Amino acid sequence: MILRPGTFLQDRYEILDKIGSGGMSDVYKALCHKLKRQVAIKVLKEEFSSDSGFVSKFKMEAQAAARLSHPNIVNVYDVVDEGTLHYIVMELIEGITLKNYILKKGCLDSKEAIGIAIQVAQGIAAAHEQGIVHRDIKPQNIIIARDGKVKVADFGIARAASTQTLSATAMGSVHYISPEQARGGYSDARSDIYSLGITMYEMAAGRVPFEGENTVTVALAHLEDPITPPSYYNQEIPVGFENIILKCTEKKPEYRYGSMQEVIADLRRALVTPDENFVQASAPSMDTSQTVIIGAPELEQIRSGSGRRNQPEPQQNRNSRYGNEPVRERQPEHRSSRNTGTAGGPSGRTKRREPDEEINPGIEKLLTAAGIVVAVLIVIVLIFLVTRLGGLFRSGTPKETETTVETTIPEETTLGDKQTTMPEVEGLAEDIARQKLRENGGLDMKIGDYEFSDTVKKGDVITQTPKAGEIVDKYSAVSVVISNGPEHPEIDLTTLGLDSLTAEAAKSLLEGKGFVVNVQNQSSDTVESGKIISYSPDKAKEGAVISVIASTGPALTNPVTVPDITGKGEEVGEEMLADLGLVSGTVTKETSEDVPTGTIIRQTIAPGTQVEGGTAIDYVVSSGSAEQAKYKYLASIEKSYPLQNLIGPGSASTQLNIKIQLKQTVNGKDEVRDLMGPVTITGDQQLPVVFKNIEGAYGVTSGEVQIVNVDTGEVINSYPVTFVPIPQS
Known part of the structure; x- marks a missing residue:
C-alpha cells in the first residue's frame, strides 16, 4: 500500500513524501502534529504484513530496539499497528547513506573510513550491551547526517527479518552476511563484527570482497573463499587498518574479535599508529554450535546451480598479517612481499572447505532453487533477444527497423555471456526504470541521490551511471539520480x-x-x-x-490630503481639518492609561491619504483612565488682547503668527496643549481669548492660558485659570 502525501496516521502523523524503499519496507517523511517535529515512518510491505508470525516477531524486536538510546543509533519513537498497516516511527536523519557516500567517492581516505567505522561500532556496541544483535549491518543501514554524525538504523527490523528465509533478505544483505548466517547457523554479536568488517572493506577498497552473478554465488563465497586483502585494490590502506578488517572477516567466529569494544580499541589505535602491525590473532575457542555435515554430491549440486564469479586470487596467506610482522613496504608489483607468516592455526587453512565443514541442509534446497530461478530468467532474456533480432518485436517505419538491426547485431556479437548493454532509463519513472534494468541482464538499480529539477518530472530518473550504451556486467549495480520535481513549483x-x-x-x-x-x-x-x-x-x-x-475609488475632483491629527487636542484637530476643507466625523471617547484626556488617539483615515474635499474624518479621543472617566476638570476664559499694545505704531502693516496654549503642571512636570492652532493676524487686531470649556488634566485644578508668538516661541501674555471637577454624564 502506497501512502500519499497528506495522509494522516493515527490522526497524528501527516505523510509529507516518500523518501526511500527497501526489500521489506517503504520509508516516508512525516510531520508529527502532536510534538511539531518531522519523523521517518517505515511501513512494512504487504507481503510481510500478511505474515502474522513475522509481524509478531517484528513488533517484539522493534519494541526492544525502541529502548536503545545512543548518539550513533537512529532512535525509534513508536511501534504502531493500524489496521493492516504495521510501521515504526523513527528519528528523521537528514543526510546520505554510507552506501551512496561510497558510490560518490569510491575508496574513502583511511582516516575518514576509520572515523566512520568507530561511530558505527559504538552504536552497535551499545545495542550488544542491551542484548540486541543487529544481524544486517551494511552501508545501506548506516546514515551520515549533515553534521557528520553517523547513525545505525533498522535495529529490530533486521532481527525480525533473520527469522525469514535467506531469499527474503539476501538480495540487499548477502554481500555483508556472515558465514554462520549464510549456512543458517547460530549468530551472535560476532556476526555483526563480520558484517562491520565487510562494510569497512568496502569503504577502504571501494567494493565488496565477494561478487557474483546471483546471491547463491556470493553466499557460497562467504562460506568457502578466502578474502582478498583490500590493499589488492587500494595500495594506500595502512597495514593496521587492513589487519583489523581481515580479523573482523575471519570465517570462523572464534578467530574474530571477541567484542565490538575490542574493535573500537584497535580502530582508535589505527588512527594514531596506522602503519604499526599491532593486531593480534585470536586463539581459537571451542565452537559450541552444532556441526552440520554436507556431502560432496550435495555441495556439487549447489555449485552446479550457481555458477562462479571471477574473484581475484590473493597473492599470500592472509592470516599471517597479524602477529609480530614488521611494518610493510608498498610493492605493487610483488604482492607476496606483504606476508612473512607461516601456515598453522587459522593461517594454515586452505582456500576450499572440506566436505565435512558445517552447512545447513535447509540452505541446500534454497540455493538450488535460486540457481534454477536464475537459469530460467537467463533463458527468458535470451529468447527475448533472439526474437528481437528475428523481427518479431519490430515497430515503426521500415527505415527505423533497418537501423535498429544494423546497430544491434554487431553489438551482440561482441558481448560475453556475462555482459550486457546498458539500456537508457533517463526520463523514465522509477518503477519502470527498475523493471527495464532487471529485464536487461538483471541489472540492479540503486538510488544514488534525489535532486530538484525544473525539467524532469518528480519520481523520474534524471541521470544514470553507467550511461546508456556502455557494456557492463550482468547483475551489476546502476546508480541513478531521481527527480524531486522543481524546488520551487509554480x-x-x-x-x-x-x-x-x-x-x-x-x-x-x-x-x-x-x-x-x-x-x-x-x-x-x-x-x-x-x-x-x-x-x-x-x-x-x-x-x-x-x-x-x-x-482608491473614483477619481477625485477636489483632492485633499488628510492631515495627522493624532496626539493633538480635540479642538486643534477640528481646526486642522476645517483649514483643509474637511469636517469632523464621528467622535468616539475611549479610556486610556497612556494618552492624556482630550487628546486624539487615532483617526479612521490614515494621514497622507487623498480624499475628496468635504469628507468627514472620524477619530477617537482619550477620556483618560477608567477612574478619570468619572470626572473631568473644566475651566473657562473670556478675554481679549490688543496686539497693537505689543507692536506700537505701524501695527496695521505688521503680521504675527500666533497660537494659544494651555500650560499645566502634572506630577511635577510641565505639560502644554494647544487650544488654538497657529493663525496669522495683523498687529492692529484684538486677539480674542475665549474658551468656554477647557478640559484640563485629571486632578489638576490650576493652569495658564498663554498667547505665544509661533515664530519666536515667546509667551506674549498669559492668564491664570482654575479647573473644577465636573461629573461625567
Missing part, C-alpha cells in the same frame, strides 16, 4: 481568490507563500476602494515579485 495565483480580497489581505496572503508583493494604487469607478483591480503574473514561483494594483 503556483497558479488564480486559484487563491485574490480578486475578492482587499489589497492588504492579498499582500499578507502572497507574502505568506514566499512572494514579494509590490502594491500600487489607482483610481477606479467600478472597483471599491481598497479592493484589487488587477495583479500579475497569473502563475509564479516562490520568491517572484507580484504586482498588485489596488483601487
Whole structure:
C-alpha cells in the first residue's frame, strides 16, 4: 500500500513524501502534529504484513530496539499497528547513506573510513550491551547526517527479518552476511563484527570482497573463499587498518574479535599508529554450535546451480598479517612481499572447505532453487533477444527497423555471456526504470541521490551511471539520480481568490507563500476602494515579485490630503481639518492609561491619504483612565488682547503668527496643549481669548492660558485659570 502525501496516521502523523524503499519496507517523511517535529515512518510491505508470525516477531524486536538510546543509533519513537498497516516511527536523519557516500567517492581516505567505522561500532556496541544483535549491518543501514554524525538504523527490523528465509533478505544483505548466517547457523554479536568488517572493506577498497552473478554465488563465497586483502585494490590502506578488517572477516567466529569494544580499541589505535602491525590473532575457542555435515554430491549440486564469479586470487596467506610482522613496504608489483607468516592455526587453512565443514541442509534446497530461478530468467532474456533480432518485436517505419538491426547485431556479437548493454532509463519513472534494468541482464538499480529539477518530472530518473550504451556486467549495480520535481513549483495565483480580497489581505496572503508583493494604487469607478483591480503574473514561483494594483475609488475632483491629527487636542484637530476643507466625523471617547484626556488617539483615515474635499474624518479621543472617566476638570476664559499694545505704531502693516496654549503642571512636570492652532493676524487686531470649556488634566485644578508668538516661541501674555471637577454624564 502506497501512502500519499497528506495522509494522516493515527490522526497524528501527516505523510509529507516518500523518501526511500527497501526489500521489506517503504520509508516516508512525516510531520508529527502532536510534538511539531518531522519523523521517518517505515511501513512494512504487504507481503510481510500478511505474515502474522513475522509481524509478531517484528513488533517484539522493534519494541526492544525502541529502548536503545545512543548518539550513533537512529532512535525509534513508536511501534504502531493500524489496521493492516504495521510501521515504526523513527528519528528523521537528514543526510546520505554510507552506501551512496561510497558510490560518490569510491575508496574513502583511511582516516575518514576509520572515523566512520568507530561511530558505527559504538552504536552497535551499545545495542550488544542491551542484548540486541543487529544481524544486517551494511552501508545501506548506516546514515551520515549533515553534521557528520553517523547513525545505525533498522535495529529490530533486521532481527525480525533473520527469522525469514535467506531469499527474503539476501538480495540487499548477502554481500555483508556472515558465514554462520549464510549456512543458517547460530549468530551472535560476532556476526555483526563480520558484517562491520565487510562494510569497512568496502569503504577502504571501494567494493565488496565477494561478487557474483546471483546471491547463491556470493553466499557460497562467504562460506568457502578466502578474502582478498583490500590493499589488492587500494595500495594506500595502512597495514593496521587492513589487519583489523581481515580479523573482523575471519570465517570462523572464534578467530574474530571477541567484542565490538575490542574493535573500537584497535580502530582508535589505527588512527594514531596506522602503519604499526599491532593486531593480534585470536586463539581459537571451542565452537559450541552444532556441526552440520554436507556431502560432496550435495555441495556439487549447489555449485552446479550457481555458477562462479571471477574473484581475484590473493597473492599470500592472509592470516599471517597479524602477529609480530614488521611494518610493510608498498610493492605493487610483488604482492607476496606483504606476508612473512607461516601456515598453522587459522593461517594454515586452505582456500576450499572440506566436505565435512558445517552447512545447513535447509540452505541446500534454497540455493538450488535460486540457481534454477536464475537459469530460467537467463533463458527468458535470451529468447527475448533472439526474437528481437528475428523481427518479431519490430515497430515503426521500415527505415527505423533497418537501423535498429544494423546497430544491434554487431553489438551482440561482441558481448560475453556475462555482459550486457546498458539500456537508457533517463526520463523514465522509477518503477519502470527498475523493471527495464532487471529485464536487461538483471541489472540492479540503486538510488544514488534525489535532486530538484525544473525539467524532469518528480519520481523520474534524471541521470544514470553507467550511461546508456556502455557494456557492463550482468547483475551489476546502476546508480541513478531521481527527480524531486522543481524546488520551487509554480503556483497558479488564480486559484487563491485574490480578486475578492482587499489589497492588504492579498499582500499578507502572497507574502505568506514566499512572494514579494509590490502594491500600487489607482483610481477606479467600478472597483471599491481598497479592493484589487488587477495583479500579475497569473502563475509564479516562490520568491517572484507580484504586482498588485489596488483601487482608491473614483477619481477625485477636489483632492485633499488628510492631515495627522493624532496626539493633538480635540479642538486643534477640528481646526486642522476645517483649514483643509474637511469636517469632523464621528467622535468616539475611549479610556486610556497612556494618552492624556482630550487628546486624539487615532483617526479612521490614515494621514497622507487623498480624499475628496468635504469628507468627514472620524477619530477617537482619550477620556483618560477608567477612574478619570468619572470626572473631568473644566475651566473657562473670556478675554481679549490688543496686539497693537505689543507692536506700537505701524501695527496695521505688521503680521504675527500666533497660537494659544494651555500650560499645566502634572506630577511635577510641565505639560502644554494647544487650544488654538497657529493663525496669522495683523498687529492692529484684538486677539480674542475665549474658551468656554477647557478640559484640563485629571486632578489638576490650576493652569495658564498663554498667547505665544509661533515664530519666536515667546509667551506674549498669559492668564491664570482654575479647573473644577465636573461629573461625567
